[in-house]
Structure formats: structure tokens, C-alpha cells
Amino acid sequence: MSDRSGEGAVTAGTEAAELNPLVEKAPVGEATDLPRAFALLAEMTRRFADSLEVTPALVAALESIAAQLGAEGGSLWLRDDQAGEAGEIVCEASVGPADITGLRLSIEEGIVGRCVRENACQSVFDTAKDPAFASSVDKASGIRTRSILCAPMPGSDGAIGAVELINRREGDGCFSAGDLHVLEVLASSAALALSNARMATAAAEHRRVQRELELAAEIQRALLPEAGAVDAPIHGENVPARTVSGDFFDYLELSDGRISFCLGDVSGKGMNAALLMAKTASLYRCLTKTIPSPGRLLAVINDELAETSSRGMFVTMAAGVYDPASGQVVLANAGHEPPLFRSTDGGFRGIPALEPPLGVIQGLLPPEGYPETTIDLAGGRLFVFSDGLTEAIGADGEQIGSEGLEALFDEYQEDSIADCVAAVIRRVGDLEHRDDLTLLGLEQRAGSTSEERAEALWDHRCPAEAKQLAGIRKDLRGALAAAGLDDTRAADFVTAIDEACQNVVRHAYADAPAGDMQVTLLRCGSEWTLLLRDWAPPVDPSCLDAGRDFDDLRPGGLGTRFMKELMDEVSFDSPPAGGGNRLRLVKRLS
Amino acid sequence: MQHEVREEGETLVVALAGEIDLEHSPKAREVLLECVGRSRPILVDLSGVEYIDSSGVASLVEALQQAKARGQSLALASVSASALRVLELARLDKVFTIHASVAAGLGG
Numbered sequence: 001m002s003d004r005s006g007e008g009a010v011t012a013g014t015e016a017a018e019l020n021p022l023v024e025k026a027p028v029g030e031a032t033d034l035p036r037a038f039a040l041l042a043e044m045t046r047r048f049a050d051s052l053e054v055t056p057a058l059v060a061a062l063e064s065i066a067a068q069l070g071a072e073g074g075s076l077w078l079r080d081d082q083a084g085e086a087g088e089i090v091c092e093a094s095v096g097p098a099d100i101t102g103l104r105l106s107i108e109e110g111i112v113g114r115c116v117r118e119n120a121c122q123s124v125f126d127t128a129k130d131p132a133f134a135s136s137v138d139k140a141s142g143i144r145t146r147s148i149l150c151a152p153m154p155g156s157d158g159a160i161g162a163v164e165l166i167n168r169r170e171g172d173g174c175f176s177a178g179d180l181h182v183l184e185v186l187a188s189s190a191a192l193a194l195s196n197a198r199m200a201t202a203a204a205e206h207r208r209v210q211r212e213l214e215l216a217a218e219i220q221r222a223l224l225p226e227a228g229a230v231d232a233p234i235h236g237e238n239v240p241a242r243t244v245s246g247d248f249f250d251y252l253e254l255s256d257g258r259i260s261f262c263l264g265d266v267s268g269k270g271m272n273a274a275l276l277m278a279k280t281a282s283l284y285r286c287l288t289k290t291i292p293s294p295g296r297l298l299a300v301i302n303d304e305l306a307e308t309s310s311r312g313m314f315v316t317m318a319a320g321v322y323d324p325a326s327g328q329v330v331l332a333n334a335g336h337e338p339p340l341f342r343s344t345d346g347g348f349r350g351i352p353a354l355e356p357p358l359g360v361i362q363g364l365l366p367p368e369g370y371p372e373t374t375i376d377l378a379g380g381r382l383f384v385f386s387d388g389l390t391e392a393i394g395a396d397g398e399q400i401g402s403e404g405l406e407a408l409f410d411e412y413q414e415d416s417i418a419d420c421v422a423a424v425i426r427r428v429g430d431l432e433h434r435d436d437l438t439l440l441g442l443e444q445r446a447g448s449t450s451e452e453r454a455e456a457l458w459d460h461r462c463p464a465e466a467k468q469l470a471g472i473r474k475d476l477r478g479a480l481a482a483a484g485l486d487d488t489r490a491a492d493f494v495t496a497i498d499e500a501c502q503n504v505v506r507h508a509y510a511d512a513p514a515g516d517m518q519v520t521l522l523r524c525g526s527e528w529t530l531l532l533r534d535w536a537p538p539v540d541p542s543c544l545d546a547g548r549d550f551d552d553l554r555p556g557g558l559g560t561r562f563m564k565e566l567m568d569e570v571s572f573d574s575p576p577a578g579g580g581n582r583l584r585l586v587k588r589l590s
Numbered sequence: 591m592q593h594e595v596r597e598e599g600e601t602l603v604v605a606l607a608g609e610i611d612l613e614h615s616p617k618a619r620e621v622l623l624e625c626v627g628r629s630r631p632i633l634v635d636l637s638g639v640e641y642i643d644s645s646g647v648a649s650l651v652e653a654l655q656q657a658k659a660r661g662q663s664l665a666l667a668s669v670s671a672s673a674l675r676v677l678e679l680a681r682l683d684k685v686f687t688i689h690a691s692v693a694a695g696l697g698g
Binding site: 467502559562 | 611612613641643644645647648676680
């Protein structure tokens with residue numbers, strides 16, 4: 001780089017000398033001490049290499065150059081393209097009888113302006129004869145300039161500045177062609193030093209920005225939910241196109257056991273998209289805990305974003321709530337790429353957006369919010385993704401579209417939802433793509449009953465005796481409180497199982513010494529189940545028919561009435577292996 | 591379960607406390623029916639009841655039925671929230687006369 005531009009500058013300088021009648025040639029070496037010039041060059045280069053601050057080194061270099069070439073004064077000018085209409089040059093360093101540091105000239109002005117503009121050496125024997133001479137500098141400095149020697153500081157894109165000497169002290173007061181060559185070499189050396197310093201500053205700035213971006217990316221990753229257990233029903237992945245991402249997804253378990261999830265895509269990329277992403281993700285996480293309807297949730301986020309929208313940015317987003325107990329998903333879509341539902345028979349159904357993205361217009365929707373679609377997973381899978389996936393370029397040079405994505409989902413159908421999502425993201429990532437890639441998968445496993453998926457919270461086996469009941473109630477209350485159920489609801493569960501246990505205590509082992517009973521508490525999402533097992537002779541399930549009539553005040557029928565009143569389902573399972581009975585009490589909380 | 595019977599003028603105040611479940615309701619029944627046998631107005635103070643099940647409610651119902659048969663009054667007072675929930679479940683909150691406090695029950 002420096003070779004080419006250095007030669008260019010010399011050539012241009014020679015041309016300028018030939019074209020400009022005011023610039024006269026002098027033989028190289030005449031009145032110039034070359035060994036001393038080389039010594040000065042070596043000294044200057046060493047000083048630039050040693051120095052962290054480039055300006056003092058430039059001032060020192062300028063002093064040495066002026067002294068070496070016997071100039072009355074000297075100045076070093078740097079180009080400032082941002083200033084003025086055509087750009088300006090500013091005096092960065094000055095030596096001699098007057099300090100003109102900080103003086104600004106238009107790049108159209110003066111000999112030095114012409115030098116920078118044309119990236120060519122200038123030698124003027126008599127300023128009075130050169131109409132380009134800017135007398136304003138003499139007015140500012142109080143010095144009368146007679147002769148000028150000026151060499152450009154070459155950069156990769158024209159001159160970055162120039163070094164100017166004035167008024168040779170000795171001889172006829174004019175600089176020789178040899179002086180010009182020496183100045184040209186020294187100015188090139190200074191230019192190189194300055195370019196290096198500027199590059200070092202830019203590199204440091206770049207490293208700083210990069211570090212900040214990486215910090216931002218780290219915080220963004222922390223906004224994404226941590227991967228759940230291997231058998232979790234939901235899994236998401238996000239691969240940013242740049243350091244930070246404009247996509248996001250999130251999911252969390254609500255207090256009633258349902259799972260809220262969302263996936264969004266902020267228009268644009270880079271830092272501004274990432275910041276809006278962070279805001280939207282925070283709003284979602286905060287609001288979903290109190291707004292269980294995804295349609296209303298999106299409407300509230302829309303109003304919030306629109307209130308402070310900037311630069312026309314908006315967010316496409318799909319949000320849903322999944323109930324593991326029923327397998328149902330309620331989904332709302334604000335201008336987002338249609339999520340795909342894959343049923344167990346392999347068919348796909350897209351859930352298109354009927355309403356625009358978030359953050360465009362406030363109060364766009366009725367109070368009930370964005371329209372909701374209810375999907376019965378029934379063992380199938382739901383995929384929500386950003387358009388980065390469908391817009392990836394396939395082997396045929398075309399976007400893979402939702403068809404390409406469906407083929408990938410089919411390919412990994414036998415894998416767990418987490419493995420499937422990870423594999424599809426990897427496969428699309430291997431294709432040519434420009435956008436962030438974000439994919440969220442949700443599944444209800446085929447054939448899994450709610451009991452198989454349920455979590456056993458508490459289990460207790462003891463003799464079927466009245467004196468055991470207080471302990472059962474106390475321990476069950478503790479288990480329900482630990483599971484996060486409020487006291488009022490817990491009290492109802494306790495009453496229901498207590499009544500069931502009473503029946504076992506009173507009737508089951510009537511003709512024999514008391515056998516055992518076993519109480520188990522199960523939870524699957526919002527569905528809570530209490531199982532009461534005994535090992536007594538089978539009962540007639542029709543005994544539960546009693547107690548239907550609320551006008552019947554016979555004391556014995558009350559317990560069954562309580563159970564039916566408090567729970568959604570009271571029934572006997574088919575006879576369990578090993579004999580006895582199993583009563584099932586189920587409550588679905590919404 | 592704890593119980594205490596005291597006289598407030600003509601009225602017998604029966605205070606029941608603790609857990610009235612299958613294990614303890616026979617005792618509650620015995621105490622209540624004994625009071626009914628004394629042929630005086632009865633006010634059952636339930637303020638100390640932490641838990642009552644259907645067997646406990648049945649004891650109250652039996653005592654009410656016998657008292658009515660003998661032309662006596664039996665009312666409840668200061669029913670705790672958990673006990674009220676069970677009475678409501680059985681739709682018995684409409685059957686019993688319930689006073690906010692023992693004082694209110696005696697004044698009425």
C-alpha cells in the first residue's frame with residue numbers, strides 16, 4: 001500500500017513540477033546532505049515506533065525536518081473531510097517564529113491545500129507569483145512567506161495531510177529539488193506513522209465495541225429460558241446471524257401448571273433490534289403471569305410497544321399457553337410466520353396471523369385482544385419459528401419455505417422434541433442463511449396418559465384407622481403447600497380425601513382386622529389427582545351414586561356429597577392388580 | 591378435640607375446639623346429645639374448630655334434629671371459616687341459625 005501510494009506521490013510531484021511553471025526543478029543532492037537526511041529519517045521512524053502519542057512525535061519530526069532543510073518555519077496539516085463544504089485542512093503542528101497550530105483552511109485554499117487536494121509536491125519560489133497562495137496565513141502569523149516547499153502525506157485514499165516548509169534561511173532563500181525529495185520521503189514516513197496510530201485507535205475502538213456486543217449477547221442469552229429436562233415437552237433454540245439477535249423465545253410454567261410460551265422476531269437486525277427484543281421479552285415474561293390469555297397478552301404488549309415505538313420498528317410474535325393435562329394449546333399470532341402443527345398422522349396445519357405485528361398502532365384491537373386458535377395436540381407437535389428458517393436457501397437455490405421445514409420436522413419425528421429442534425436448527429444453519437434462526441417445539445407424546453406424565457407429589461400408606469386421619473390431613477396439607485397450592489384449595493382437597501378415607505375406615509374392613517390404606521397425590525399441569533387404595537373386598541361402584549340429593553340429610557350420605565362437590569371427578573378405577581379398590585379424585589384448576 | 595359446657599343464664603353454651611373428625615366426632619355427638627337431654631336452649635360455639643368433617647357435621651345435625659323434636663332451640667355461634675365452608679358444602683348454612691358471636695347468640 002505504502003509503496004504504491006508513495007510512488008504515486010513522487011510521480012504526481014514530478015508531474016506537478018513539470019506542469020506548474022512556478023515550480024522549478026533542481027538537481028537531486030544539490031545543497032542537500034543525503035547522509036544527514038537518512039539519519040533524520042531513521043531517527044524519526046524510531047521515535048514514531050517508540051511513541052504512543054502520535055502528535056508530540058509529529059511536532060518533534062517537524063522540528064527536525066525544518067532544521068535539517070534550513071527552513072524558517074514549518075507546519076504539518078491534516079485533512080478534515082467532515083468540516084466545511086469541500087473539506088478543510090487543520091494545522092496539527094507548527095514550528096518557527098509563529099505558532100499557527102489549530103489554524104484551519106479550506107482544502108480549496110493555499111499551496112498546502114493544493115498539495116493535499118492533488119496529492120502532489122509543491123515548490124513555490126515566490127509566493128507573490130502564485131495566485132493560489134493564501135495570504136490569510138501570513139496575516140494570522142505575522143510572517144511574510146516568500147518560498148514554500150510542501151509535500152503530501154500519502155494515504156490509501158489520497159493525501160491525509162501535508163508537511164510545509166517556508167523561507168529557506170540560506171542561499172537564495174529557495175528550496176532545491178533535492179530538498180523536495182527529502183521532504184517527500186520524511187512526509188511519507190510521518191504519514192505512515194499517523195496511519196498506524198489511527199489504525200491502532202480504530203482497532204482499540206473496534207475491540208471495545210466488540211466486547212460490548214459480546215456482553216449484550218451474553219445478557220440476551222440469559223433472557224432465553226434454560227433448557228428443561230430431557231423429557232420436557234418444550235424446547236427452543238436461537239442462533240443469531242450477528243453477535244446479538246433480534247429474535248427471541250421464552251417459556252415458563254404458570255402457577256396453575258400450564259406452560260406459557262412465545263417466539264418473536266424484531267424487524268431489523270443488530271443492536272437496535274436486540275434492544276427492542278429485550279424490552280419485548282421482558283414485557284412478555286412479566287405480563288404472562290397475570291394475563292393467561294395469549295390474545296389479550298399480545299394486545300397489551302402491542303399497546304405498550306406502540307406507545308414508545310421508534311424508527312418504525314415492530315415485532316412479529318406468536319404466543320400460546322399449553323395445558324399438559326388436556327394437551328390443548330391456545331395460540332395467538334401477531335403478524336408472525338405461521339406456526340406449524342404436525343398431527344400424529346403426519347399432516348401439517350399452519351396457524352396464520354390474522355392481525356398485524358406488535359408495536360405498529362396502539363389500541364388496534366378489541367379488549368379480548370388478538371384472535372386465539374385452540375389446537376388439540378393429541379400426541380402431535382407444534383413448531384413456532386422465525387422466518388430465518390423458511391428463508392434459508394436450499395440446494396436448488398430457492399428458499400426452503402415451510403415445505404422444506406416440514407420435511408425436516410418429518411425427518412426427526414422419532415427423536416425427542418429437544419433433539420428434533422436442535423437437529424433442525426443445525427440442518428438449516430448448514431444452509432445459506434442471512435437471518436437469525438429461532439425455533440421452538442412443543443409436543444404431547446403419543447399414547448401418554450395424564451397419569452404417566454403426572455408427577456407424584458406425596459404418597460402415604462398406613463392402617464385404615466380413624467386415628468390416622470389427623471396425620472394424613474396434616475401431611476397432605478404440607479405437600480399441597482409445598483406444591484404451591486393456596487390454603488383454601490388445599491383445605492378442599494384435604495376434606496375430600498378425609499371423607500374418602502373415612503369410608504374405608506368405616507366400611508372396607510368391617511368384618512376383619514383393619515388392613516391398610518394408601519393415599520397418593522399426583523399432579524399433571526393444572527390437573528390434580530388423589531388416589532386412595534385399599535386391599536379390602538371390591539366395593540360396588542354404585543355406592544358413589546348415593547349422596548346426589550342435597551335434600552337428603554342422612555348423616556351417612558354427606559361424605560360422598562362432599563367429595564363430589566369438591567372434586568371434578570370421583571370414580572373407582574377398574575380393580576387394581578393385587579386386589580382391593582382404588583378411588584380416584586380429580587380436580588382441574590384453571 | 592376439646593369441649594366445654596357452661597351455663598349463661600338459661601342457655602347452655604357448648605364450646606367445641608380442635609379437629610372434629612371421624613376419630614373425635616363420637617365424643618362431640620355424646621356431648622351435644624347430653625346437652626339436648628337437659629331441655630334448655632343450646633348455643634354451640636365453634637370458634638375454636640380447626641377442622642370438621644362430615645361425621646362432625648352429622649353430630650351437629652343429629653343434635654339439631656333431636657332438639658327440634660323436643661321443641662328446644664339449637665344455634666351455632668362464631669363459626670370459623672373452615673367450618674363454615676363445610677356447612678356451606680352440605681347446604682346446612684341455611685338449616686342452622688348462625689350467630690356471629692356467642693354474645694350475639696345470647697342476646698338474640
